[in-house]
Amino acid sequence: MSKSEEYIPGQRWASETQPELGLGLIIRAQSGRVTVHFPVAVETLTYAIDSAPLRRVVFSKGDTLRTHDG
Numbered sequence: 001m002s003k004s005e006e007y008i009p010g011q012r013w014a015s016e017t018q019p020e021l022g023l024g025l026i027i028r029a030q031s032g033r034v035t036v037h038f039p040v041a042v043e044t045l046t047y048a049i050d051s052a053p054l055r056r057v058v059f060s061k062g063d064t065l066r067t068h069d070g
Contacts, residue, residue: 006056007034007049015045017053024054 007029022040
C-alpha cells in the first residue's frame with residue numbers, strides 16, 4: 001500500500017506537533033500531499049505525505065468522548 005492510500009477523506013487524524021488543533025478531518029490526499037481541516041481551530045493545513053506529523057484517531061463502539069465545549 002502506498003503512503004497516499006493511508007489517508008482517506010473523512011478519516012480523523014490529530015497533529016502530533018500541534019495537538020491544540022484538535023481532531024482533523026482529511027479533506028484530500030493526492031499528489032504527495034494531504035489536506036486536513038481542523039474544525040476546532042478553524043484551520044485547514046496541507047502537509048507533504050512523507051513527513052506529515054499526523055496520527056490516526058480511531059474510536060471504538062462504547063468509547064466516551066468529551067467535546068471541546070464540555
